[in-house]
Amino acid sequence: MANLDWVCVPRSYEVRKNHLAGQATLEHPLKQQSVTVVDSNPLSRALEGTDPLSQFARQDEELNDPLSPQKVSELDLKSKRRERDRTEPEDNTLQWSSRRLGILNRFTTNEKLSLSTSFLVASGSLDGGSESIKAHTVVADKTKYRLEQLDHFDDGSMRHMMDLTQQEYIQRFEQLKQELIQSWHNDQRVKALKIAIQCAKMLADTTVLQFYPSQYVLITDILDVFGKLVYDRLRSKASGDPGAVSAATLEREREAARDTCQNWFYKIASIRELLPRLYLEMSIFKCYEFLSSSREEYEKVLHRLTHQLRGIADPLVSSYARCYLVRMGVTLTPSKTYIRENFKDLFIIYPQIFRFVARFNLHPEIVTASSYLQLYAPAFDYMFLCLVHRCELHTQDMLAECKQLKNNGAILMSILSSFKSEFIATNALEFIELINASETPGISKSQLLRSLGSCVSSCAPLQEQRMTFLKTAFETINKLTDPNEYINCVETWAVFVSQYFTVHEVNRLLGELNARMCLGKAYEKHYSQLQNILSRIMQNYRSIELLLIQPNFLPYLDLFQKESVRVEVCKNILSYYKQNSEEYTSDAVVTNALMYLGKILNDSVNALTVEDERRQISQLINVFIHKVYFGRDLEQQLSFYVEARGTFSNLDAVYVTLVHAACKLATRNRSKSTGFVKACIAYCFITIPSIGAVQQQMDLYLLCGQLALQHLCLGQADACFEAALNLVNELPAATIDFEGKPRSLERFLVSYLCNMLATLIVVPDSPDQGVLYFLRLLLEVVGRHEFKTDSTAPSTIYLHCLDMLYVQSLEKFPYHIRGVVSNDDLYGHDPKFLAEVNNMCGQVVDALLLQLKSLGVAQQQRSQAELALELFLKIVRYADLEKESVAQLAVNLWLLANKAQSQLDVKTLPQTLRSVEVLYKQVKDASPKQAQAIASLLLRMRNS
Incomplete structure (x- = not known):
């Protein structure tokens, strides 16, 4: 539309300002209100005030009267039953049902x-x-x-x-x-x-x-x-x-x-x-x-049955029969005498068990000696548990009798499994001596040490005994020649060491493990145990930072030669650091350790890595990047970001975090010098192109440009804005959302360019680029961008361009950035500048008219009518209606919208007309000529 004579009209924002009318109220407008609705049910009148269900309830109350003779007799029986139940265990410690499933899962067979x-x-x-x-x-x-x-x-x-x-x-x-x-x-x-x-x-x-x-x-x-x-x-x-x-x-x-x-x-x-x-x-x-209700009678029966059980020859059958007797006995009497007598008989036949062990050593194809002794464990464990339940009288006696037994490993295992941890902790040194002296076929010292380690992990020995106890225990553990037995023992004892000792003992443990497992590459067969040891140490030690700086910590990671295992270990370490570390760290050794772990994770990422794995790794690395804080030493902080950029080159999400961190760092600059800010923005400008997602690049360029503008770095701001606009045509038409479905990016592009237009209002023109260079570039890239045929995105962008151009025509912009000389001050309302603005407005209107034509060809009458009304309102508010070409265009747009009246909401056209009337009232005093032109337009609208 070359004949359009567009001229922007001035505007007084004070005249157009609408203040929100307040209203006093006594109650909070969001206060919840309860409304009671009384609804009469015609069916309820037929009951004449009597509810049949209530009648039944009253009858039940009468029948359940506690003073009735029937209830008196029942309560008498229940009181006696409660008296009996007092002898039964109140907790689940002695409940056999909690053990039976474990036994069924543990003792299985493939034999017929x-x-x-x-x-x-x-x-x-x-x-x-x-x-x-x-x-x-x-x-x-x-x-x-x-x-x-x-x-x-x-x-x-x-x-x-x-x-x-x-x-x-x-x-x-x-x-x-x-x-x-x-x-x-x-x-x-x-x-x-x-x-x-x-x-x-x-x-x-x-x-x-x-x-x-x-x-x-x-x-x-x-x-x-x-x-x-x-x-x-x-x-x-x-x-x-x-x-x-x-x-x-x-x-x-x-x-x-x-x-x-x-x-x-x-x-x-x-x-x-x-x-x-x-x-x-x-x-x-x-x-x-x-x-009988006498406990003495119950005990007599239990003693009689104990004596009768002596007639069972097979020690395995006899042991489980005694276990069943004890299980039944605890339901009626709290006495421990019969259990003690069962153990006396058991210790008498105990040597007979090892005659079977010797036989199985000669015929291991039947069952091994170790497996045979494990068959006794459920029976022995439960009997010991019943013996010491709420009674500590027999613990020392049983320990003394255990010392007297030859091949006492099976009994010692059950004692460690069943006795309270407090008792074991009190006698920890005595138990170590027992284990060192034990030479039981089928029960290795490593099994006993593991059981002891579990006990002292939950309840440690006395403070003055701990170091002696630890040294004595590890003297025995270090003598184990089988790597499998050694690593299994250390896996159990790692909890005790990390929970009750200093970091020096933990570091020593890691060093001994490293040296021992490197022999013959034993680590290759024990990755899971090595991983569990590290996890238990981190779970129980109070400071993850202290662990990271220990000399033997990172060398311990070298034991994990398998890449998948090493990556999993590094992820676990960073996860523990994320959950349990201090808020910030500035220690260089800790930072280097974290960078080493992060580099392992970064190097594991390749083209075949799934997106979820990338996201997990990126989140872990981002957490420790945020935690590294060098205080006022901003240069060191920026140097850390530079190092991180070189280390984590495979992770776009980490690069995004680094750009945001550098922008945040620039805002912490307290000095008036812009040199450091320029360094931060230069870091961001170099980092952003390495990010694969165009959408993220555009967002970050705009952010950095706004930051540079705020700190008066105009050259850097211009470079960021230009780079962002040049990426518009590289933006894909759609992206994949989290559900795997394609999602159009047109909405993002519209929002993004509107945000940029709002920023470009205060950006001064560069003397090297000409008037409104960035707006011209924006219009150029939008014109080249391929939108859908029926898309309203370009129309929305062009309408916002009109808004931006109109603001450029004002003598004073509605907002500024302190220290930035915007175009209103730069040009001082120069006529040549205004002529250029008016010329660009005409170009934008031409583009909008082409969009109207395209929508008409695509039979999009509703979208066409809505766009016509939007453009109509822009012309009425921004353009000089005294120009006949402009006024005629406004009338034509109004007529076009009226043709599609059936496609629009019934309130749309009346509201548009009302908006023009309101505009007339606002400007009639401040600008009579503009008001007269609007009045003339209103007359033509009503006559059309």
Whole structure:
């Protein structure tokens, strides 16, 4: 539109300023308000004020009256039960359920297992038997019914299942458990008893030794279920009929329960074989409370069972039977006497265990000596735990007896696992002597030392004993010739050393490890242990900075020759530094160590590295870059950034952080000299091109240009702005978001260029480049940029260019940067400058008219109408409407918008008209000629 005679009109901002009208209020406008709505429900009137659910609740309250006779009798029983429960453990320390899963996971086998039972038969025959034997409820028929059960389940029906896998074996026992429960609920008590007996017999089978602890867990689970069923049955009988309120009736019921309880013990006592007889009596041991409430009686029974257990020949079977006895005993009595007696018997047969060990040494294909002794650990551990639970009377005695035993390694292991850490810490030197003197086949000193190290890590010896204890312990550890045993010991003791000793001992430990593991390249087989040692030291030592400056710390990292492991170790170290370091560090040694770690991570990044890995590494390096702080020594800080730029060349995110850090450093310059600021900006200007993402480069160039402008470095600012504008056409059309979907960058470009236009308002023209050089460059790159056909992005940019040009035409800009001579002062409202501004406004309007035409060709009527209204308002506010060409253009734009009225919001055109009317009222006093031109335009708008 070459005939457009654009002239910018002056504006008084004070006239146009709109003040926000305030209104006094007594309450906070954002205060939460609660509104109560009463809604009458027509259905509620039919109830006539009576809620049937409330009636039931009142009835329940009446039935649950604690003063009723029925409740009195129930409370009496509950009080007695609570009195009994006081003897049971209140915490989970002695709960077997917390141990059973660990045993099942630890003791497994690949060998084939066998199982003998008469109850896991074919489904058809089993169902037929169930149909032939009906559950009778008549009391007179019970004897006949039980005899029929005995005849039906004779010994001739035994089935031998061979070649079972471990999983199949476990499934069979689960089936037996369900069969026992079902038989009990079907009133087939004899069948349930025989299932329990047959299961108990299997505890004598040690064919697959390494599976015996798991076999014990599976079978005792069934025995526990059997014992619970018997106990619950007796308890229900002893509780009596809830409807009976007579004391005599309740007493008769309890007497019947006692008789039934005695019958159960008589039945079990008639079992011929020793092992099932003992196990079944122990499984229902809790039922003795129905026969007697005296703890002395319970202890007599426990001592009797202890003596009977002496008849079991196999030490493994005997040990687990004693464990079961102890487990049942703690539920009724807190006495430790019977446990102590069990240990006396155990120590008598203890040498017999090592006859088996000697045999297995000759035949290691069956089981190794070490594996065989580990089979005893669950039983020994639990028995020791029950012995010392809430009682310290027997700890010294047991330790003394352990000293007297030959081959005491297995007992010592269980003591270390079960006794309290405080006791072990108090006698730490004594335990070290015991370990040094121990020569137990199958139990190495390294195993004992690891167990001791775990104990003292949670509770250390006395302060005056610690150094002696540590030296004595490591004298033994350093004598271990097997690298595997050595590294496993140190892995456990690393927690103790780092938690209770100074950094010198930690450094010495790292040095010894380095020297020992370099022999024969032993480190290649123990990367995980070496990594765990370092992690435990960093977790427990109080200062990560002190560790980093130790002479043996970085050489320790050289043990990790495998690149993937070394990278993982460096990431862990920087993660600990991120979480546990001081806020800032200025130590050169710490900084160099961190740079060394960061360089390893940087060098591991290549073209195949996934984006998430890059992000993690960049975040870790960025954290320590922010923590390096040299105070007022700004030159040293900038030198560190220069070194970091050369070190972390593969990580764009680190470069972005360095640019921001250098910009922040420039703002800390307290002196009036701009030399250091120029150095910081030059650093940024050199660093930014190395960043791969064009979007980030543009942002950083604009930031650095604004910073340079604020510090009066005009040459540097011009260079940054020009570099940023030259990158516009290198910006990709879209980027990939975090969900992997393409995201257009047009919105970013519009926002970015609008930000730059706001900055360019105060940027003075360079004498070497001409008037409004940067705006001309911006219009040029926007004209060359490829937008979508229906995109409104170029229109938005051109409209903001009009805003910027109009501000350039004013005598005084709305804002300035202190010390920067902007174009309003530089040109002083020179007519030649204004003519150039008006000429550029005409060029921008021409570009906008081309955009209007393109939108019309693309059938984008709504976008075309909106753009026409936007341009119309710009012309009305900025241009001299006395010029006929300008006024006619405004009218044409208004008519164009009216044609697409159906595409616009119904309020858009009236609001636009109202805006012009408001503008007329604002300028009618300050500029009568402009007001007259606006009035003429309004008349033409209304007539159109």
